[in-house]
Amino acid sequence: MTDRYPDYEGLCCDFRIEVPKYYNFGFDVIDAWAEKDRNKLAMIWVSQKGEEKKYSFRDLKNLSNQAANILIKYGIQKGDRVLLMLPRIPEWWIFVIALIKLGAVLCPCPTMLTPKDIRYRLNAGKFKMIITNLENSAKVEEVTEECSTLTCRFLVDGELPGWVNFPNELLYPAPVSFRSVSLPSGKKTLSTDPMLIYFTSGTTGEPKMVLHNQSYPLGHIVTARLWQDVSDHDVHFTSSDTGWAKCAWGKIFGQWICGACIFVYDVRGKFKATELLPLLEKYEISTFCVPPTIYRMLILADLEKFDLRELRRCTSAGEPLNPEVVRVWMEGTGQTISEGYGQTETVCCIGTFRGMETKPGSMGKPAPGWHVELHDDEGKPVEMGEEGRIAISLNPRPVGLFVEYINSPEANAVSFVNGFYYTGDKAYMDKDGYFWFVGRDDDIIKSSGYRIGPFEVESALLEHPAVQESAVVGSPDLIRGVIVKAFIVLKPGYEPSETLIKDIQSHVRRTTAPYKYPRAVEFVDELPKTLSGKIKRNELRQIEMQKALIEE
Numbered sequence: 001m002t003d004r005y006p007d008y009e010g011l012c013c014d015f016r017i018e019v020p021k022y023y024n025f026g027f028d029v030i031d032a033w034a035e036k037d038r039n040k041l042a043m044i045w046v047s048q049k050g051e052e053k054k055y056s057f058r059d060l061k062n063l064s065n066q067a068a069n070i071l072i073k074y075g076i077q078k079g080d081r082v083l084l085m086l087p088r089i090p091e092w093w094i095f096v097i098a099l100i101k102l103g104a105v106l107c108p109c110p111t112m113l114t115p116k117d118i119r120y121r122l123n124a125g126k127f128k129m130i131i132t133n134l135e136n137s138a139k140v141e142e143v144t145e146e147c148s149t150l151t152c153r154f155l156v157d158g159e160l161p162g163w164v165n166f167p168n169e170l171l172y173p174a175p176v177s178f179r180s181v182s183l184p185s186g187k188k189t190l191s192t193d194p195m196l197i198y199f200t201s202g203t204t205g206e207p208k209m210v211l212h213n214q215s216y217p218l219g220h221i222v223t224a225r226l227w228q229d230v231s232d233h234d235v236h237f238t239s240s241d242t243g244w245a246k247c248a249w250g251k252i253f254g255q256w257i258c259g260a261c262i263f264v265y266d267v268r269g270k271f272k273a274t275e276l277l278p279l280l281e282k283y284e285i286s287t288f289c290v291p292p293t294i295y296r297m298l299i300l301a302d303l304e305k306f307d308l309r310e311l312r313r314c315t316s317a318g319e320p321l322n323p324e325v326v327r328v329w330m331e332g333t334g335q336t337i338s339e340g341y342g343q344t345e346t347v348c349c350i351g352t353f354r355g356m357e358t359k360p361g362s363m364g365k366p367a368p369g370w371h372v373e374l375h376d377d378e379g380k381p382v383e384m385g386e387e388g389r390i391a392i393s394l395n396p397r398p399v400g401l402f403v404e405y406i407n408s409p410e411a412n413a414v415s416f417v418n419g420f421y422y423t424g425d426k427a428y429m430d431k432d433g434y435f436w437f438v439g440r441d442d443d444i445i446k447s448s449g450y451r452i453g454p455f456e457v458e459s460a461l462l463e464h465p466a467v468q469e470s471a472v473v474g475s476p477d478l479i480r481g482v483i484v485k486a487f488i489v490l491k492p493g494y495e496p497s498e499t500l501i502k503d504i505q506s507h508v509r510r511t512t513a514p515y516k517y518p519r520a521v522e523f524v525d526e527l528p529k530t531l532s533g534k535i536k537r538n539e540l541r542q543i544e545m546q547k548a549l550i551e552e
Helices: 008-014 025-036 059-072 092-104 113-126 134-146 166-171 217-226 245-250 255-258 273-282 294-297 323-334 409-415 454-464 498-511 536-552
Strands: 042-046 054-055 081-084 105-108 128-130 154-155 192-198 209-213 235-238 263-267 287-289 313-316 337-343 372-375 388-393 404-406 420-429 436-438 445-447 451-452 467-477 481-490 520-523
Touching: 025 059, 025 255, 042 059, 042 092, 054 059, 054 154, 059 092, 059 166, 059 313, 081 092, 081 113, 081 420, 092 105, 092 481, 113 134, 128 134, 134 154, 134 436, 154 445, 192 245, 217 245, 217 255, 217 337, 235 245, 245 255, 255 451, 263 273, 273 294, 294 467, 323 454, 436 454, 445 467, 451 454, 451 536, 454 481, 454 498, 467 536, 498 520
Parallel strands: 042 263, 081 105, 081 128, 105 192, 128 154, 235 263, 235 287, 287 313, 313 337, 481 520
Antiparallel strands: 042 054, 192 209, 209 404, 372 388, 388 420, 420 436, 445 451, 467 481
16 A cells, blocks of 8 residues: 555646535444455454453444434434543444434533533533433433533443433343434435534633534545555544544544554553553554653653554644654654644644655644645735645645634634644745754744744753753743743752753753753643643743733
């Protein structure tokens, strides 16, 4: 498969995604693989205790048919909205497939949500049903009376008054049919029908509802086949939680379209990234995708102790990856890390794709089928090397781009302008056509007439032997208006001191442009992050603003 596209230019010339009028991932992918090869392995599930389960595509076809028929019994029809809040257990995949088959609109959410978060989502999205487990049921019960559209609560693993019990429903009063789904006639799903809602992680303001349609899984052919280089012979592992869009990127759609087996590690509670290394070895993972946070932890281990000879493709997304991490990972595993860029709103739309040279720290180039430009504040293309807003052309609209923000006309008006979708991120392009991430629009630091992207400073900081993690923001200053401030988590064995601060500052001055070095440094035990693991720079900025007001 790799030889078919020897280089990036070949990919862009030949690659097309055909979107049929009618499309349904459940029937057209899961059931199709089940019919083609009844024994083909689809999933290996492993718990932190070492329990293991394996599922073929035929298993998933039959189990999702049973689940769909139970959902029909409890009133779920095409177009109904269902919130799904489950950990990384097989039932999550079974119910996702079942809901897609029915043409219902599913909304995966992380189990870390509080009752307040759950109430907001249920009411904002007018959800009819919530599917969860016993462990998370109490949070739902706390807010049920305040959610007027919620008519059914569904448990996948136990029994509670007022809740549907999935294990019981499978057996009584008679076993549920797995042969087919009892869909009313004329209920086929159009590729343009709504399929999926994601709530954005909400680093600022309340989360928005991102709507994807039934063609969204097809968009992830780019993510899986071209970026992760997945084929039907691979065992693919993406570490994401089920509640986030990164799960759609790496744990279901593109991988199963390609016929790969996905590996699921059911992490609960405290987790050490180094737990993954023996799993990569034991299950002979061949394609691997984790966020920079996990790579930063993995490189602290002795990578050469593990037999990772089956590992042939490593990718990363979610936040920019510091070049120092790429270097250490290459030394320990012999594999580079190919970055990808996208959002909850997109599939992988910029990346280091098959046949491309990896430039550590670069996002890569626009995905085949995606025309991406960099614009100034007036919507005009910027020159090479000049930073600009990432703008995705809607002519033609790429497969995998979201439909709209539901009930958010202001957000839609800001994001969709003159035939482009603006991501809210900034980058620049080098002479080879590679994009380099600068930061979110509101992350850019303007100090003493300079515009400074936090990522470049953070990358320089990470190259210092004492720094494990950092976040850089602008901090108010009487003389310069704003200065660069770094919040730093130290590696084990290092203690905060003025001498260390000076050494870190000198290191950054030597590594990048002198004006970018952090004039203020604060050591912290941990950095504030969203539920999906992204650093909340806006929270750190607010802390600095409050300090400045108090000092005044």
